[in-house]
Amino acid sequence: MFERWFLLDAGAYELRLHDCSKHTDAKTRTIIAVKNNQPLFYGQEAISCIYQDPLMQIRYPIWEDSVDSMIHSLIENCMNVLQADQSLLKPCIWMAVPNWYDEAYRTKWQHILLDSGIKKVKFITNMDLLQTKEACFLIHAGHSCTEMGIYVNGTCRSYKKIFFAGSRMDEQIKRIVATKTNCLISNEDAMALKKAASDAFWKNQNVRLSCTALDRYQHMQRISISAWNLWPGMEMIEQQIVLWAKQCFKEQPLQMKEALLKNGFLLSGGLAHCFGLRQLLEQAFGCTILHTNMPEYDIINTMKELKG
Structure with a gap:
């Protein structure tokens, strides 16, 4: 009241x-x-x-x-x-x-x-917020960390927190740009390059990307880099997420594994948009990877539903 x-x-x-x-x-x-x-x-x-x-x-x-x-x-x-x-x-x-x-x-x-x-x-x-009544494997890949958990009827069977997430991917992109161009870019430019590269990969394209950077003399200049050059840094973080997901899954008994594969895994968080993560999970587990159209809003949207 x-x-x-x-x-x-x-x-x-x-x-x-x-x-x-x-x-x-x-x-x-x-x-x-x-x-x-x-x-x-x-x-x-x-x-x-x-x-x-x-x-x-x-x-x-x-x-x-x-x-x-x-x-x-x-x-x-x-x-x-x-x-x-x-x-x-x-x-x-x-x-x-x-x-x-x-x-x-x-x-x-x-x-x-x-x-x-x-x-x-x-x-x-x-x-x-995200778990369902059935056996479910939740992977919430955000910007600062990735959470993953296996739940059955509200009971947690396995949970892991890792810092392989969006910000670590940005750091990898900054490192690649520095190596290729001898220039430093901001976190914001790294995020923009990540999104542009991901969008290009979803369209099966390799495009030239550009942004503002600081050279060794602290002068601003425009740099250009191929989207494909950024892929190793993006894939490395995604592979780490898959690796830890495998560890979670490995700990489960056979009957639980079969139920999880049948129901599919739920992928949420902003990194769910990024090209490669969904595909690598599908390849590793051979099951459906469920996701919404706007996975970065899954948390707040679920809260709205519960609050009515």
Whole structure:
């Protein structure tokens, strides 16, 4: 009573917030531009600062197993977009978190959300959201980490967290570009190259890609690289995900393996879009890899369905 509930999926790539009462959404890239240790720009505005000011630092407040308290500014921005303060109702948040979040991580998030003006916080794990009643193998490949778990009737039979995910793929792309061109690119340019290369591969094409880079003299210039040159870095991360999925699967008894293969595996998260991961999983296990059209929104969309 007298509560206004919001759903929060705080991803390392994008932060998504949903207002349950008005059925409206707000989202922002999880990125902050900082100067003299003071946050100045957030989300898309922060991205535009790259290469503009040498004293400006670009920070990603969620990075693998770390969370920067500065993220409360991004949450406040989304809450303002949803006009959360223009109501007498108390803002409350139901937040999706990775399974590996222990009490310390949850407590830190509670403090962050309370600092953002939230009055009540509840948590639910990604695996609890995604699992089905039948035996299921869930692979949630996000930006900072990949979670995978095998569940039957709500019981976890196997769970693994690995940091082979989108950000590691970006690092590989940066390394390849540096080797091929003797220039350094930003994380954002690496992400853009990854997406462009993936899109080309889905069309069975090899195209030339270009972006802005810094040479050894710290001068900006345009560089060009073949999409095919980036594939080894992309494939290496995807193969690691498949390798760990095999380990999860290997631990199961024969009857469980047969049920999982029959039902197919569920692939979610932003990296599910990337060319190669789906195909490599299909080749490794010989079963259907289920996915939605927008796998990066599977978490927040499932929360909306449960909240009604």
